[in-house]
């Protein structure tokens with residue numbers, strides 16, 4: 136295979152044999168995972184199964200105890216809370232880490248993309264929860280990451296705002312084409328957004344679903360709920 140072809144299929148991240156322990160407790164156990172550029176992957180699993188531990192390892196925020204993580208560039212991360220700097224204007228927050236030259240213009244373009252183009256000189260304290268998460272998304276995407284890590288970024292939002300954010304993030308990902316790993320507790324959110332849904336159990340990927348194929352959402356929902364231990368059989372009268 137020629138070098139240019141190899142470059143075309145290069146993934147956003149490739150993880151092999153990843154292991155992470157807290158003391159004696161192995162939380163991630165030889166986990167393998169590849170996410171292609173432009174692919175939207177959701178990660179579900181019972182509370183405490185290691186989803187955030189995996190995301191933090193991919194983000195380079197925590198050390199790992201074994202295996203390899205190959206990512207061509209530093210990933211961008213959006214957390215459940217916006218983590219904006221309260222003393223910086225919105226455009227300064229978004230442009231943090233960019234070269235000074237052209238930073239305001241790039242921040243302006245990113246804020247316009249999330250519907251906040253008129254708020255460059257506003258402050259984080261004046262934003263609603265949904266608006267603050269939109270700024271957090273702008274701050275992540277302005278870096279043009281090849282891998283975007285989303286750690287329950289919509290969990291604290293009300294139901295309608297969450298649906299609006301789903302539409303927005305789907306559109307942004309379609310335009311920027313990063314590989315995405317979304318950690319979520321929300322089966323419906325995973326089905327609405329992801330090309331591929333992974334279920335984490337026992338420190339590794341235990342199941343995989345592709346909800347986008349025709350007729351698949353209902354079957355995927357049922358399979359996911361069963362895998363997550365949700366009992367839907369109602370007691371007989």
Ligand SMILES: Nc1ncnc2c1ncn2[C@@H]1O[C@H](COP(=O)(O)OP(=O)(O)OP(=O)(O)O)[C@@H](O)[C@H]1O
Nearest residue numbers: 157158162180181182183184185186187188189320
């Ligand atoms: N800094 C830490 N020190 C010790 N144990 C930790 C630490 N961080 C996480 N753990 C443990 O590792 C396990 C996995 O935690 P993690 O936060 O990754 O789970 P999760 O799947 O993201 O959970 P949730 O869905 O509840 O957010 C848990 O049992 C947790 O108690």
